[in-house]
Amino acid sequence: MNRPLSILVALCMAGPLAAQDPPPPRPWEFTGDVGFVNTAGNSEVTTLNIGEKVTHTRGNITVKQNFALLYGRTDGTTTTSQWRTGVRGDLALSARLAVVGLTGFDRNRFAGIDRRFEEGVGLAFKVVATERTKLDFETGLSMIQQRSTLDVTDNFTAGRAASVFQYNFKPTAYVLQSVEVLPNLEETDDLRVNTETALVAPLSRRLAIKISYVIRYDKLPEPGFEKTDRLLTSGLQVTL
Numbered sequence: 001m002n003r004p005l006s007i008l009v010a011l012c013m014a015g016p017l018a019a020q021d022p023p024p025p026r027p028w029e030f031t032g033d034v035g036f037v038n039t040a041g042n043s044e045v046t047t048l049n050i051g052e053k054v055t056h057t058r059g060n061i062t063v064k065q066n067f068a069l070l071y072g073r074t075d076g077t078t079t080t081s082q083w084r085t086g087v088r089g090d091l092a093l094s095a096r097l098a099v100v101g102l103t104g105f106d107r108n109r110f111a112g113i114d115r116r117f118e119e120g121v122g123l124a125f126k127v128v129a130t131e132r133t134k135l136d137f138e139t140g141l142s143m144i145q146q147r148s149t150l151d152v153t154d155n156f157t158a159g160r161a162a163s164v165f166q167y168n169f170k171p172t173a174y175v176l177q178s179v180e181v182l183p184n185l186e187e188t189d190d191l192r193v194n195t196e197t198a199l200v201a202p203l204s205r206r207l208a209i210k211i212s213y214v215i216r217y218d219k220l221p222e223p224g225f226e227k228t229d230r231l232l233t234s235g236l237q238v239t240l
Contacts, residue, residue, distance in 0.1 A: 035235025112222025
């Protein structure tokens with residue numbers, strides 16, 4: 001094979017291989033969600049859900065900050081008020097393994113929780129990481145400090161296991177399934193499980209519709225409250 005033809009063949013083979021490499025992560029990324037419902041007349045109902053996530057990547061360190069609010073009023077009375085926020089840092093040890101540190105806060109007075117703080121450490125492992133499919137698994141320990149609406153304080157150590165699966169139909173359209181299990185290591189009957197199923201369908205390059213179904217299960221809830229909360233929300237998602 002002559003030299004010009006060899007170069008041409010090499011370029012043709014290298015082109016498809018280079019196209020398969022995923023693009024490098026952007027240094028900054030912002031995602032915001034908002035949904036709003038208001039009715040008046042025979043019944044007065046107002047529901048607002050807001051969420052945001054900021055991600056910053058620098059070298060092998062990724063920092064994520066998130067905030068979520070769900071608020072509802074029915075006939076002038078507050079019937080839903082849930083707040084969640086947190087900060088998380090990932091230090092990549094390799095392409096698939098990372099050390100994780102996180103801290104979080106949540107409040108849900110309609111589940112008997114006046115405030116709850118969490119600080120945790122652990123490991124995160126990328127089981128599958130392709131352009132279309134992502135599957136992560138995490139394990140670690142958390143310290144929990146919570147106070148109920150009856151002013152009862154409970155501080156304990158919890159285990160933490162979590163998984164996140166995401167399938168991309170296209171870069172801006174995907175389905176996501178996450179599961180988080182938090183067993184109380186000091187009280188065997190106390191177990192919390194959080195799950196989210198989400199579908200994102202794009203309207204444009206930056207704007208999409210998001211439908212999310214969240215289940216929060218507490219095997220040992222505060223006295224007088226149910227074990228399970230189910231939240232179905234829909235709204236617009238903006239990505240910058």
